[in-house]
Amino acid sequence: MATAADSGDGTPDWDYAPSSRPAAGPETRTLANNNRPVSGKNLEAGPPFTKDSAGVWQANRTNVTLRNTVTDADGDASNLTFQVYTTNAEGTPKDQVQLTDPDTGKPAAYGVVVSDFVTSGGRASVTLRYGDLKANTTYAFRTSAFDGGLYETNWSSWAKFHTRGRAVNITLPEPNKDAAAVNQDAHQNPQKIAQPSMAVVAPTVPPVARSAEEGWNCGTLNKRTGIQPCSRLVPDNSKATRDALTNGTKGTAALPSLVDWCANLLDSHIKRYEACIGSFTYEYQGIVVKDGKPTGEILDASWAVGQEVKLAGNSSTFTQQLTLVPVSIDPKFVSVTLNVEFDCLLADRCSNGPQSWDGALEWVGADPLSHSAVGKIDHTWNAQNNADTLDLSTKITAYSPVANPAATRWQADGAQIRCDKISSTTPGCTFHKYIPTWVMNFAKTPPAVAHAWLIQSKLPTHPGSKAANKPLFYLPAASKNAPGRDPDDNRKVICPDGWAATYGNPDATAVTEISSTDKASCDEFAYASTYNSGGMPTSMGGMNEVDTGNDCVQTYATRVKQGEWHLYDDIRGAAPKWTEKCGRSAMSGWINSTSMGGAFSSGFSTKYRMLDKDPYWVAFPQFAHCDASKVTVACTVPKP
Template identity: 50%
Template structure:
């Protein structure tokens, strides 16, 4: 069971029986035993980069007979001394015997995967045999250490009944920009000038967008409180009230615009001497909300007006109105706008006693006529005002245009019967179902976090770029061709994973009786980030083979405990790779992207079209540290 390592080699004649039928010289092991694949020694120990280890030594025979070598491996104790023999095969002696080689040549054996363990130091020695005689003593000991694992992510058991991910929980509002006149270039209280209009009856009016900081903290709080109570469940955008004032915000199908808070309506009177005096000043908080429909080209818009104060030229609150505000919102091209409907009438007494909120609702409809099946629509927001003693409306209120971030895109590419609209400037976030498919999620997180190209990482500013089906992308590239580069099929039709994947990959026949080993690639094949996408077709990370990717596999070490490991049959990752390839259960791999096509594609809620960008987030892994050379983590966080 554990022979004396110093006993004569002939005491365990694995190479064959010793014969005394003739006289001759005994063969001799060389003095240069090596272990590989390896390029270095540290402290006299071979640093081996693979658990599929090659052991070698030279052998000589003075009679010029061919000879072979017997290789015997032991674990080592704390002092580096041989301790316990490692059974290298199922033979009686548990050793490996090389082929015969000419005298002076090198004899080699390969230790199969799974016998030598990562991170463990071993000692080996050899004995020579020429077909009749053994050398009398073993060669000097040589030491080797199998490299440590580079990846060890501990995972739970897959839950086949786990609920779907609510993707809306991960769509965070994005601050957006639109074209708005910069009020910081004007005085706080300008007099009438060429930007104002003659209203008749010796009246001049000015409509202006104010600075957000014109409102005090108390006023802003009051506005938000009043708007929250008024809008309540009828609010177009449920998250609008919780966003910061003075900024515009969007999601993929919703917008909350507070950049135009506040707005001013000012009336000046002309004196006989030609001078003007401010006779009325109305200040309003203004919020615009938009709600697009991913299954229709009609969408809604609301303009909420909340009066903050009214004053005349002496600072008093007397009636100089009533004041009526009229929105003149529009869209173009190929877009029509309905007349507004109101909740609360848009006319206010200017004594300061009337501070009711008024909300105008518009319906916009886009006609998609372009051969591309895509229509891009710009919005324009204007308003006018008048009082009873003005001959005409003051028509210079300019809330800006939607360019660049609030332009609307409608398409009928994937579902002509159900076209839809989105804000293409917003990059939606995709989240995989960790509870159901933990290994696939772990692989995606590892590659995104560790590699320098960080595919899909929002924090790194490296979005995924969507590649739809061949007839929907400009290059006519089938995403399956990307997958075939990373996860090629064998000539007999077998999958890469079933032939070349790590043999310890765990399958789930209890969930899917026909489950087979599958190859999971990251970045996804349906992206320009895929390492299988040619650079000539705008691919971002082209490689010629999945062999250059980080190699991992998913295995169950005991019921309820899985691990994602790097494949120790290969050299450790350099972490300079641009892709990942992992062997795992086909049920896990194929199911891990469930819901993507129905949610993110042109037919889904987020209407991703060719080269649209999106983020990939792994919330369960946000406590893990990918900065070290060896990546270890337990998920979920203990």
């Protein structure tokens, strides 16, 4: 029996006759056969077209596909009209959802959408337009059949489905186009390196009452005095030694410093252009020998030793400084003189300038601790090659009127220097084993920073994470990298030209008030200019190669109201698995390009003379309070 007719005015009761609102076309009754088509009982929603324990279909997106079978006793091809309702708390239909015509993008007639015709017994389906449904919401739907002439008398039974919730919801402020550039130097913390290694220095004489394994290097016995000299360098990070290197013998006035952050720092550390090599104690001993055997009497002298090196990003000449502060000198030595030799190893690559000392290198008299000595020397790379590595080595020889010389040489492998004319035609030198930290400009481009933080924090590749020990590896221009790969070719794999306009989430917001021509763009992380990029082929050293950007986590940045932006996962597809290797986000082109562009090239890669495959970290200080371990990554930045 047919249900009540509807004139098409207003909103009908939910049980109106399908033919009274002929969304699929007018009913004609001109066909030879006159059997009405019938909706099946196989209503499904998805993908992935699976139900929960309550029988509700679970859709992993909001642009849901609805389907049902349809039959016609006459064998006519038929279609289905699909109608969607919101639901009450108890799950019953509440209000009809106005659906969008998927072909025109305009409101569909009568608020329903119609499938294509299918053969009798076939499955008809429609995919709802993005924006018609909300995330994390339960709906009900039903169908009615039409064979081109006749409508099904009644609607089918109801079936319920639930759209997935968001996996990402990061709340952000407005971009500030006038935000100051990030001071990258402020984020470069000292990196600890191994203490220097000691080298044997001739003459090497078997020590009397001393073990060579303890680092001692001994000279020849003074036959006149019966004293054998020995010396060694001992790492010493005690407070007394650090205080001595800061304030000298008087303990009141600070000694001159070449690297300001060396003061009171223990052990050996480097930055990209500066090094603090240790704090040490240089020991010189005279072992009293009689009849070929030690008497047990030992003359002691020692100095606190600190070494600092300062390089220049725009010069092939650099400086090192050595500080010597006497700690104890046995008066029986009469006096002790130190001879210091600064060497830039591989003489064909590096030349040494003259030494200059503030304070004599001889300690003598009743008060041998009366002064400290601070020495400087310049070294110059010859700049004949495009790049060279240099090692600094220092040798101290001590001697006194009663004891022959004994010498100790050391070298800090972790402070190896690399000089180049590749990153810039102007030569410069860095401590290339230092891993610098890049900090994006959050105040200027919040969505781009949020995207990079999300991918670094959530994916197992953790690109650029210092905590996970997963640095990014820099890929410079094709002419400057080993495989000759243009970084833009990486970008085209993840973000093909025109992708954002054609396939990106349509809710990505442009900032036309900042740039009048701004439009949606595609942002990827890890960056295209890295070996970590999903677009970098494995055959060229790529670490995370994917086939296309479709394999990445999909997000977009949108302004929900003035002053409030959100980074969302793209609800048009399945939620991220968080096993992906990369991230792709639709966002403002101005935000995307400004977040890196010149800021990275001039303010970081050139500033720190980054070369092919150099590692670096990416840090997000504004996100320290955010927890990426939750199922839904939700955070407000900056912290409210």
